[in-house]
Amino acid sequence: MESSTDHTTVSRIIRARRSIRHYLPDPVPAALLHELVGLALEAPSSFNLQARSVVAVTEEAGRKALTEATGGQPHPQEAPVTLVFVAESGAWRGDRTDVWETARRTGAWSERFAAASPEDARLFHEDLRERGLEREYAIKDAMIAASFLMIAAQAAGLATSPMNGWDEREVKKAIGVPDRDDLHIALLVPLGHPAETRLHPGRRDRSLTLFSEVYGR
Numbered sequence: 001m002e003s004s005t006d007h008t009t010v011s012r013i014i015r016a017r018r019s020i021r022h023y024l025p026d027p028v029p030a031a032l033l034h035e036l037v038g039l040a041l042e043a044p045s046s047f048n049l050q051a052r053s054v055v056a057v058t059e060e061a062g063r064k065a066l067t068e069a070t071g072g073q074p075h076p077q078e079a080p081v082t083l084v085f086v087a088e089s090g091a092w093r094g095d096r097t098d099v100w101e102t103a104r105r106t107g108a109w110s111e112r113f114a115a116a117s118p119e120d121a122r123l124f125h126e127d128l129r130e131r132g133l134e135r136e137y138a139i140k141d142a143m144i145a146a147s148f149l150m151i152a153a154q155a156a157g158l159a160t161s162p163m164n165g166w167d168e169r170e171v172k173k174a175i176g177v178p179d180r181d182d183l184h185i186a187l188l189v190p191l192g193h194p195a196e197t198r199l200h201p202g203r204r205d206r207s208l209t210l211f212s213e214v215y216g217r
């Protein structure tokens with residue numbers, strides 16, 4: 001059971017996170033990177049389909065290609081790792097037997113729920129496809145995983161920056177999937193040791209962003 005100490009720690013970590021644009025060359029140890037990506041992939045996903053994956057780009061050529069894809073922004077070049085969060089809008093068409101079987105085997109889902117899930121997911125996604133929303137839904141799975149990653153990295157003493165300013169075709173080329181129409185780039189997240197400190201740029205007054213029952217009230 002979580003304690004009030006956990007709450008204090010998580011609050012402090014969330015409030016301390018800043019988007020960092022400059023990084024030291026110090027590497028992120030492979031075991032730590034693995035752990036952090038593992039925490040990102042603990043994020044929830046629609047139907048637990050996990051319609052997202054992460055590409056860790058650490059080699060010089062890949063980081064250079066990502067920097068070019070971002071119009072020359074410094075972070076992907078300086079950070080020892082840039083994580084590319086990939087949304088997989090075709091996940092529901094593929095074989096997800098592993099997902100249903102794991103949840104059934106662990107007892108997390110009842111036999112009945114696990115048995116019904118493939119068909120439920122198919123019907124849900126066919127409706128999304130008809131409404132042109134497949135990509136948008138997969139992006140949600142990827143974005144929530146990226147959010148978990150940024151918090152986990154902050155807790156490990158590392159810095160990140162969410163990045164949306166890039167050419168999707170260029171990023172897809174950099175990670176080796178130039179022709180995959182079922183894959184979409186959700187977010188780039190450089191990860192590493194910070195070479196700058198940033199002040200909190202502020203958040204709008206809560207009265208403008210938190211409403212009660214009805215939007216605007």
Ligand SMILES: Cc1cc2nc3c(=O)[nH]c(=O)nc-3n(C[C@H](O)[C@H](O)[C@H](O)COP(=O)(O)O)c2cc1C
Pocket residue numbers: 017018019020021073161162163164165166198200201
């Ligand atoms: C979806 C998204 C895309 C962003 N894209 C970029 C980007 O391309 N380059 C950049 O330097 N910062 C980018 N940022 C960082 C924002 O500028 C930053 O989150 C905001 O100014 C608030 O600062 P903070 O993250 O330190 O609280 C992005 C943030 C989000 C959430």
